[in-house]
Amino acid sequence: MYVAPAYAQTESEAPASEAIEAGTEVPHDANGAESGFPPFETSSYPSQLLWLAITFGLFYLFLKRVVLPRISGILEVRSDRIAQDLDQAARMKDEADEAIAAYEQELAEARGRANEIGQQARDTAKAEADAERKAAEAELERKLADSTARIEAIKSEAMGEVGQIAAETTGAIMASLVGAKPTKAEIEAAIGRARG
Amino acid sequence: MANDPIHQFHITKLVPIEIGGLDFSFTNSSLFMVATVAAAGAFLYMTTASRGLVPSRLQSITEMSYEFVASMLRDAAGSQGMRFFPLVFSLFMFVLVANLLGMFPYFFTVTSHIIVTFALALLVIGTVVVYGFWKHGLGFLKLFVPEGVPGVLIPLVVAIEVISFLSRPISLSVRLFANMLAGHITLKVFAGFVTSLSAMGVVGVAGAILPLLMTIALTGLEFLVAFLQAYVFAVLTCMYLNDALHPSH
Numbered sequence: 001m002y003v004a005p006a007y008a009q010t011e012s013e014a015p016a017s018e019a020i021e022a023g024t025e026v027p028h029d030a031n032g033a034e035s036g037f038p039p040f041e042t043s044s045y046p047s048q049l050l051w052l053a054i055t056f057g058l059f060y061l062f063l064k065r066v067v068l069p070r071i072s073g074i075l076e077v078r079s080d081r082i083a084q085d086l087d088q089a090a091r092m093k094d095e096a097d098e099a100i101a102a103y104e105q106e107l108a109e110a111r112g113r114a115n116e117i118g119q120q121a122r123d124t125a126k127a128e129a130d131a132e133r134k135a136a137e138a139e140l141e142r143k144l145a146d147s148t149a150r151i152e153a154i155k156s157e158a159m160g161e162v163g164q165i166a167a168e169t170t171g172a173i174m175a176s177l178v179g180a181k182p183t184k185a186e187i188e189a190a191i192g193r194a195r196g
Numbered sequence: 197m198a199n200d201p202i203h204q205f206h207i208t209k210l211v212p213i214e215i216g217g218l219d220f221s222f223t224n225s226s227l228f229m230v231a232t233v234a235a236a237g238a239f240l241y242m243t244t245a246s247r248g249l250v251p252s253r254l255q256s257i258t259e260m261s262y263e264f265v266a267s268m269l270r271d272a273a274g275s276q277g278m279r280f281f282p283l284v285f286s287l288f289m290f291v292l293v294a295n296l297l298g299m300f301p302y303f304f305t306v307t308s309h310i311i312v313t314f315a316l317a318l319l320v321i322g323t324v325v326v327y328g329f330w331k332h333g334l335g336f337l338k339l340f341v342p343e344g345v346p347g348v349l350i351p352l353v354v355a356i357e358v359i360s361f362l363s364r365p366i367s368l369s370v371r372l373f374a375n376m377l378a379g380h381i382t383l384k385v386f387a388g389f390v391t392s393l394s395a396m397g398v399v400g401v402a403g404a405i406l407p408l409l410m411t412i413a414l415t416g417l418e419f420l421v422a423f424l425q426a427y428v429f430a431v432l433t434c435m436y437l438n439d440a441l442h443p444s445h
Contacts, residue, residue: 051226
């Protein structure tokens, strides 16, 4: 649409342009009102300056008021968010470290308690065993003493009976050998002598 | 169709307007200024509309250009220079989009007219001078007297500095204007060779391959130039603004 006028002009200029081979030279318009080189045509300067001022001025204001604050806002929010996330990560790491420390401490305590309980159990068992052993020993001791006493009693009893048996035997032997029957007192005296 | 490489720079009136004897017509140049501003503004506005925490591709283009210009300005003029960020960013985007739009066939290149680039350059230098005097008063003139220069040489050095300062708007504007103008003329000439050679029969068509390849290569180069000149314009703007902020260098 906007190129249409350019085309229109092109056609009106066509004869002038065709005169120049390959078109590497500056053309001269047929009407001659304007110099050939558009950037140096001062008649177009006011229009260009005005429209540049309008468009660039609006562009500048638009960027300054709307776009740049928005972009800097986006970047700021992002850097804040990153800093915040890093903080949170650091805090979580601290928490994790604390949890690990607490866990290890509890583990150590538990291990200590376990050792203690084991030690106690061992001590109790040992004490009980000792007590039982002592009781058994005392019982055995007592039984031994009893037995010894009974043996002594039986022995002395038996010894007492030995004299009597010897006297009776001596009387019986005398009676059958000599035919005489000595008295019991005589026999006992005789045995006493024989024993020394 | 005319083979005239200058034809593309012609300004045609679309809506004739005349105020006080001066011609303020809405021309094809005005149309493409409006198109440049509308395209750049709409792109920047719409790509950031969602304010994505995780940027989309288009949003990251906008963010990258923002950070690109911001770091350029910060490197050249320090953090104080950031007060000029809207100006530098607007200039960069305007020149870049105008250059890129000019790459479309049949489109008018706004920056191929010296008056436009000169006006932009004067805006930059005007900002430098006004801000320099407003901020530093006459101390701004220290810009023209470098420190550590022997007394005898001062008049000579000052003369050189003044000339170099005055030539800044000229070099700034001519650089952009000449690059765009020459690039478009070269493209048109080589493309013209293709059409005129291919009209000469079989041999001509075979011979037209070379300028065709050249045209393709030049198109790539022109896209590079379009970006590079916008970048150069913005970088030089930053450096000149640095003089306004810190005149005693």
